[in-house]
Amino acid sequence: MKKNLALIIAPVKDVLIVLSIILFVFSGCKKDRPIDKETRYREIAWNYLSANAKTTVITPLQNAVITFETRDGVDVAAVMFNTTQDALLGPIFVYISIKDNKVLGIGARF
Known part of the structure; x- marks a missing residue:
């Protein structure tokens, strides 16, 4: 046995x-880990900025604040970059469509 x-x-x-x-x-x-959505939105927003705007940005790219909202019936990610001109003009907001990851535009600065 x-x-x-x-x-x-x-x-x-x-x-x-x-x-x-x-x-x-x-x-x-x-497999390579996919870039998370927030990192993708930050990179899209950064690449959309002009060279002149980039020189004023003081927020490190990985610390840019992202808020999710609905504008005119479209879900958007708003990426905010603080600048050296915030006291005068306010921060830069780049609005990105969540559906297709395309930049819708930059928020008005006053």
Whole structure:
């Protein structure tokens, strides 16, 4: 009986070892993580700014504030960049359509 049991356990043990090796090898094969939506909106907004506007921005790109709102029936992401001219004009707001990731425009600065 013990010999029969040993004959059954040995192949199962080998299969478990092979499966463990396969899992270990393929666990390192991950797809690149997709950029999260907020990072994408920040990059789209930054790329939309003019070179002159970029020189006044004091907010690091990763710290730009994003708010989600509805404007004229369209869901938008509003990305806010603080600038050296905030006291005079206010921050820069870039509005991006959530549906198709296209810039709708820049908010008025007064």
